[in-house]
Amino acid sequence: MKDGRGLQIGLAVAIAVAGVGLVSGVESSGREVASYVEPGPPPPASAGEARGYRDLRARPHGPNAALPADWWRLLRGGGPDLFAEVAPTAVDRAQAVAARAARRAYDGAPPVIPHAVDQLAVPACLACHDQGLVVGGKVAPVMSHVERTSCLQCHVVAADPRPRAETPPPPESTFVGLGAPGLGERAWPGAPPTIPHATWMRERCESCHGPMGAHGLKTTHPWRQSCVQCHAPSAVIDQRPPAPLGAWGAP
């Protein structure tokens, strides 16, 4: 558990540093506002060749030029294979848990957003996260809870959102968050495991365990839809302990 936590923290730091470096492109140096680097001259006017819509498919250009011509089918296609064999190892699971923990302050915290978002407009998060999406190995998970639209009230970006700004170093904290819950319990070998975590705000199991989930967390039988028919949640973990029978009073 302790080692796992160390790995999680290490990964969190690594991802945060990488994220910060990627977005800001500058090194941080204390709380002082550093000097500003003038942007270079604008690109020469001849850089862009005017193309008609007719040419677009035949001569792709821009950042997506390397993608196959029917790249959009990857988004709209039939989705992942529900019947492919899933056989995760303990290492797969540890990696998946660590990757998950790296984006959360504690198990149950809303994950931070690992990409830039529009800071002002109503974000179009649901475009990808409503049904989920896999492109080029990157997963946009299905959101784990019922539809809510003020997404950025809980989910914030993992790195400085200000383009070209210098980012002060993050604060030092002694907080140690609750770790991943580990495996569910089985009544006997082969029995369906119980759900080891709270289900509040995590009602959509496919978010982590569906066919687009991380390899180590995926269910072996994604074609089955009604998860809680076999996997029991815990009233105690869900903070719904049974009320005493006397609580209803006399009829």
Place this chain on the structure above:
Amino acid sequence: MDRRQFLKATAMTAAAAAAARLAQDDPYAIAQPRAAAGVTWDKAPCRFCGTGCHVQVGVKGGKVVAIAGDEKADVNKGLLCVKGYHVGLALYGKDRLTRPLLRKNGKLEPISWEQALDIVADRVLANPAGFAIYGSGQWTIPEGYAAQKLIKGGLANNQIDPNARLCMASAVTGFLSTSGVDEPAGCYDDLDRADVVIMWGNNPAEMHPILFSRIVDRRSRGEKVELIDLTTRRTRTSGFCDRTMIFKPHGDLAIANGIAHLLLARGTWDKEFVDRYCNFRKRTDPPTLDGQAMSFDEYKRELAAYTPARVAELSGVAVADLEHLATLFGDRTLRITSLWCMGMNQHTRGTAINDLVHGVHLLSGHFGKPGDAPTSLTGQPSACGTVREVGTLAHGLPGGLVVANADHRAEVEKLWNLPPGRINPKPGYHTVEMWRRFSTPKEQGGDIDTIWVQVTNPARSLPNINKLFNPSRSLPGKFLIVSDVYPTATAMAADLVLPSAMWVEKNGMFGNSERRTQQWFKMVPPPGEARDDCWQTIAVARRLHDRGHPGMKDKDGRFLFHVVDKAGKPVPVWEWPRYYDVNVDEQLFEEYRRFSRKKHKDLAPYQEYVKARGLRWPVVEQADGTWRETRFRFSRFDDPYATKADIQFYHSVTKDDRALVWFHPWEAPPEVPDKDYPLWLCTGRVLEHWHTGTMTMRVPQLHRAMPQAYCELHREDARALGVHDGEVVVLESRRGKLELPVWIDGRGQPPRGTVFVPFFDESLAINLATLDDHDPLSKQPDYKKCAVRVRRRGPT
């Protein structure tokens, strides 16, 4: 048993008691599954804003390890915002204060608690009249009550005022001048029913996210709700709104008058409602909360000047938008809720704009039905509970009473068992005046020489800090005492620093924006020698008592904070190891609760709040012994004190159960942009950070998402200045300047001629630039508008 062992034993007893309490609550508790083993969960209201969400706090090994939204809470129904989910991390910044510190030769050095208490007592005894407490809307109710009793009932100099003066004083004067008694009539249930929600200078998508999602999530369920954003800049809220109306600073006064004008001109005002429940008022010179009666015809004549064309000119809002607002208010089939917070309150005409918005609702009859309500929101978790209800203001007494009223004083002296005449009839200084006098030499009238700050950061949150705060730090004879949890800018400038326990490191009670009183228990020990603020106040009072200050005893010679155990035996709670022998919060609350009946703000016994996720006052005992909360105040269908009519303003200024509809003219702000300082400056908060960021800037997730303050600038203004996005510029007003980076089209979009800077960043103090002009009645300063200029930094 030595001191350390004793402390340990007490801590263990507290922990065992907590565990026993949990087990008792949950007789059917089964062995916890492995995942939750060792984690205990208990309820607490969130530490941050005034929304008052409940969280479940997961504790393991004496530390907070997780937070969950509390599904049983009416306010948030299991959801939180990003600050709420990370509230537990606010306890664990690496630089928590753990020992009392005294400034010696310019450096803060550790001392003992005994020495620290002696120093505070020395300062009080040297000049009792010059000693002030500057408190907070983040004080728990018992903390504020203890400080209130020490100052008003003990020292009797009335020098106590809270930071809430800076955040909601104008809402208070607005409610007092309209309905004769403070705090909103409606509640959050209005948000579930309203057809239209109008946000007056309010950005709840960032500042009250739970209330905002409570509204917009209705749309996900297929309901229709029209959102109108009246604002001085585009914000995250704007994107969700059906209409965004960007107005010029102070344009809100004109807009409210313009709506009233159109209601009258079109004949769509609610004649029946006004005839039955309203009187008309105009202001006097000097202004008072009672004003002066005016006839309806006179009211109509005054409004005649506010034609759509003129209002459009004064406010910058299009005539069609004004007409739309008037059409909405003129439609009695709609339910309309207005929300506001700092935009209307931090306003040199704050009382006026509060009155006018109440007036529009009353004039159109959009009042007193679920969904029809003018509702002010608060920014601090207990601005209502501790400041407005306990009355921790320079003029206030608990329960809505005031020092200037002889009957009120006699009432309080009776309840506190004080000798008659103990309470001083002269109000103390309001916040701006207190700090101005603290920053003025004694010989020039600076008669406040010691301020004890609790739970707030005035070195960053006061306006115009170059005038109100900074001079005091180099004046001889001025002594600043700060109780806090982190080395804030104020703590670092203090002469004496007292380390405090925070949030679930102590018992506490808060009161949120919708009259809801909430309670929580201590769940983890505070770090090092950090101790409860309430204990600090009682311990200082005891020092004064022991050194012979006559005010520390009641008329029977008992200590002001006489706390007893179950057998009725006095407990010396001023000795820290004994503080948790009894529940001091419960005893202080039960004492305070008696005051709540005076203005029909009835509070239930402490134990009722232990069971509930907060209860909205008046909480009235029923025949069967249960306690019933009130959601819609003044409405007969819900408020047990409204008995005579469907709507009864039973604390009416005019003593006839009617509310007052005021006329206030549009007036120019005290400082407007000119040739030298051509831009408007607006300040405010962001989603991730709370107030001056002393807690949230220590949470890695929140810090990374918003690591530094910035200056929002319109793209055209930036172009005209030759400034790039991200460039560090100099922003200066007539009062101060600072350097900070520009962010164009970032979190907000100000119109041309306006800049916005958030105030969460202690290292980039925007309150160097703001002005200390304030509303004549509420004394609340205006942080939302002053004139600044922005220039490039130039070669360095």
